[in-house]
Amino acid sequence: MSHSTSEATSRLTVAQALVRFLSAQYTARDGERHRLITGTWGIFGHGNVAGIGQALLEYSDVMPYHQGRNEQAMVHAAVGHARQLDRLSAQAVTTSIGPGATNLVTGAALATVNRLPVLLLPGDYFATRPADPLLQQLEHPGQFDMSVNDTLRPVSRYFDRITRPEQLIPSALQAMRILADPAETGAVTLALPQDVQAEAYDWPEEFFAERVWTVRRPAPDPAELAEAVRAIRAAHRPLVIAGGGVHHSRAEDALKALADATGIPVAATQAGKGSLRHDHPADLGGIGHTGTAVADDLARTADLVIGVGTRYTDFTTASGTLFQNPEVRFLNLNITAFDAHKLAARTVVADARAALEALTAQLAGFRVDPAYEAGYRAGKERWEQVVEAAYRAGDEDAVPTQTQVLGALDAVVGDEDVVINAAGSLPGDLHKLWRTRSRRQYHLEYGFSCMGYEIPAAIGVQQAAPDTAVWALVGDGTYLMMPTEIVTAVQEGLPVKLVLIQNHGYASIGGLSESVGGERFGTAYRYRAADGTFSGAPLPVDLAANAASLGMDVLRAKTVRELREALATARAADAPTCVYVETDTSSPAPTAPGAEAWWDVPVAEAATREAALRAREDYDRQVAGRRRHL
Ligand SMILES: Cc1ncc(C[n+]2csc(CCOP(=O)(O)OP(=O)(O)O)c2C)c(N)n1
Numbered sequence: 001m002s003h004s005t006s007e008a009t010s011r012l013t014v015a016q017a018l019v020r021f022l023s024a025q026y027t028a029r030d031g032e033r034h035r036l037i038t039g040t041w042g043i044f045g046h047g048n049v050a051g052i053g054q055a056l057l058e059y060s061d062v063m064p065y066h067q068g069r070n071e072q073a074m075v076h077a078a079v080g081h082a083r084q085l086d087r088l089s090a091q092a093v094t095t096s097i098g099p100g101a102t103n104l105v106t107g108a109a110l111a112t113v114n115r116l117p118v119l120l121l122p123g124d125y126f127a128t129r130p131a132d133p134l135l136q137q138l139e140h141p142g143q144f145d146m147s148v149n150d151t152l153r154p155v156s157r158y159f160d161r162i163t164r165p166e167q168l169i170p171s172a173l174q175a176m177r178i179l180a181d182p183a184e185t186g187a188v189t190l191a192l193p194q195d196v197q198a199e200a201y202d203w204p205e206e207f208f209a210e211r212v213w214t215v216r217r218p219a220p221d222p223a224e225l226a227e228a229v230r231a232i233r234a235a236h237r238p239l240v241i242a243g244g245g246v247h248h249s250r251a252e253d254a255l256k257a258l259a260d261a262t263g264i265p266v267a268a269t270q271a272g273k274g275s276l277r278h279d280h281p282a283d284l285g286g287i288g289h290t291g292t293a294v295a296d297d298l299a300r301t302a303d304l305v306i307g308v309g310t311r312y313t314d315f316t317t318a319s320g321t322l323f324q325n326p327e328v329r330f331l332n333l334n335i336t337a338f339d340a341h342k343l344a345a346r347t348v349v350a351d352a353r354a355a356l357e358a359l360t361a362q363l364a365g366f367r368v369d370p371a372y373e374a375g376y377r378a379g380k381e382r383w384e385q386v387v388e389a390a391y392r393a394g395d396e397d398a399v400p401t402q403t404q405v406l407g408a409l410d411a412v413v414g415d416e417d418v419v420i421n422a423a424g425s426l427p428g429d430l431h432k433l434w435r436t437r438s439r440r441q442y443h444l445e446y447g448f449s450c451m452g453y454e455i456p457a458a459i460g461v462q463q464a465a466p467d468t469a470v471w472a473l474v475g476d477g478t479y480l481m482m483p484t485e486i487v488t489a490v491q492e493g494l495p496v497k498l499v500l501i502q503n504h505g506y507a508s509i510g511g512l513s514e515s516v517g518g519e520r521f522g523t524a525y526r527y528r529a530a531d532g533t534f535s536g537a538p539l540p541v542d543l544a545a546n547a548a549s550l551g552m553d554v555l556r557a558k559t560v561r562e563l564r565e566a567l568a569t570a571r572a573a574d575a576p577t578c579v580y581v582e583t584d585t586s587s588p589a590p591t592a593p594g595a596e597a598w599w600d601v602p603v604a605e606a607a608t609r610e611a612a613l614r615a616r617e618d619y620d621r622q623v624a625g626r627r628r629h630l
Pocket residue numbers: 423424425426449450451452474475476477478479503505506507508509
């Protein structure tokens with residue numbers, strides 16, 4: 001930036017300067033340039049209507065505006081968008097003061113947990129404080145500089161409050177740095193006091209110049225790489241765990257090259273599934289609590305676990321019980337040192353693609369034992385039979401089970417279709433069963449597993465991939481939590497597809513409750529019965545009619561046959577379309593394969609009820625299997 005006193009300036013409000021600045025930011029990776037902020041979501045109130053709102057109007061030719069219905073949902077849409085675009089682009093979200101701002105907290109946490117960029121622009125109380133308290137202001141008598149926006153601090157990777165115009169320049173630059181940093185990214189918050197938003201200032205012209213932020217690919221350190229190569233060459237039963245970092249880095253081809261050359265098998269976390277195509281001979285599908293039998297069996301006996309871009313959540317490690325080989329060691333390739341060091345691993349702190357390419361080059365001549373390879377290939381074939389059995393529909397005129405819904409969807413999707421889900425019983429079923437055909441097809445938000453993510457995320461993905469079929473899979477509980485953005489899809493003419501599965505409550509938490517001695521307490525959507533429990537008839541809600549009332553085309557499918565037809569119609573539709581299906585939950589035999597590995601949900605250590613006492617005995621047995629990897 002020039003420091004000459006005669007530099008050109010523009011007199012703009014802080015809000016105008018921010019919007020104009022954001023419209024000139026770009027990322028670059030692998031020789032391609034992308035708009036960093038492709039659009040701004042907004043819900044207006046007194047805290048942003050005259051500042052940011054006026055600025056978005058003034059700059060609507062360079063900054064697209066999207067209208068949302070719920071602030072949390074706008075963040076979900078932005079997160080879905082950023083994920084689809086490999087974090088090379090993001091969206092901004094502006095809100096009013098008070099409730100509009102606090103509605104961001106859940107979305108911000110989701111973004112930060114999943115390492116996905118979003119720029120949050122909540123309004124804030126007057127910096128000049130002429131008439132406190134203003135509408136919706138929380139007064140803290142002992143901490144006068146506090147506002148409800150401070151709730152965003154712990155869930156943001158960067159937070160600043162712009163209390164003077166000139167503060168915007170360094171802060172906006174820092175905000176872009178974090179958004180574009182593959183190791184640091186997440187929710188970035190610039191809280192904007194409403195008087196400051198409207199204040200004019202003479203901005204140096206250079207502030208608005210096009211700026212390109214390199215999304216770097218740090219190469220592995222040679223010493224770390226040499227250690228990694230030595231460890232792999234010495235391993236007898238190596239296993240790769242592919243995490244979300246593989247996708248973010250676009251490292252799928254590099255991973256495939258490693259698997260092709262070495263025969264090392266690849267299991268995937270929820271975020272990493274699809275790193276290899278499902279039919280690649282080294283792809284073992286999901287790992288951990290919701291993993292496949294072949295992946296979890298290998299994990300139990302692996303002597304070297306190679307984590308690539310994974311955070312090792314409790315689902316992946318089966319709460320510390322999965323890796324049972326007494327000799328097991330870990331080697332982690334990760335762009336963040338924090339994650340690389342988990343499980344006392346050997347580390348390669350680097351970009352996933354750069355690290356995988358370097359490893360493959362240096363592993364020339366190495367291949368796993370043929371017996372090991374033949375063993376996991378046989379296990380993979382056995383698991384494919386499990387998937388077939390879960391998908392198969394015996395009677396086309398019967399009410400489908402949930403796994404038959406997935407089977408019908410599997411038959412209708414194209415290779416590039418995107419399937420979105422976040423919470424309920426679907427994440428487990430999908431992790432075990434879904435046959436992922438392309439790198440961005442499997443879109444599971446499981447870092448925060450937030451009910452309500454799916455529909456708004458589908459909008460954000462559809463904006464990023466206009467010609468792709470985008471499916472949001474939601475349970476009835478999830479639908480009831482956040483159906484609001486259907487209206488946004490209708491308004492924008494985005495042909496998102498919704499598969500709405502009605503099973504009258506929480507199949508997921510109901511099953512979990514039963515297994516931990518909770519006797520399904522509070523997990524069914526039923527009338528309160530005479531004995532005071534929710535064990536009456538299912539509630540008479542008609543979610544299909546609800547979706548139709550919000551403007552969706554709705555297809556009700558009562559049988560497997562009708563479901564197939566409805567899914568095919570939805571896939572071809574050019575308007576937002578909902579396929580509504582009530583699933584058969586009456587069959588005592590579960591249609592989804594059971595868990596292959598444990599998950600730690602602590603059970604009551606003291607109870608009067610038999611179910612809890614029995615569950616605790618099992619719990620104590622499981623805990624005894626936990627290992628500490630040092
Ligand atoms: C916002 C939010 N609140 C609570 C939970 C805990 N939770 C996980 S799954 C679930 C029930 C989901 O019900 P539904 O969407 O009907 O799916 P189903 O379990 O029936 O498959 C709940 C309450 C969550 N994940 N997210």
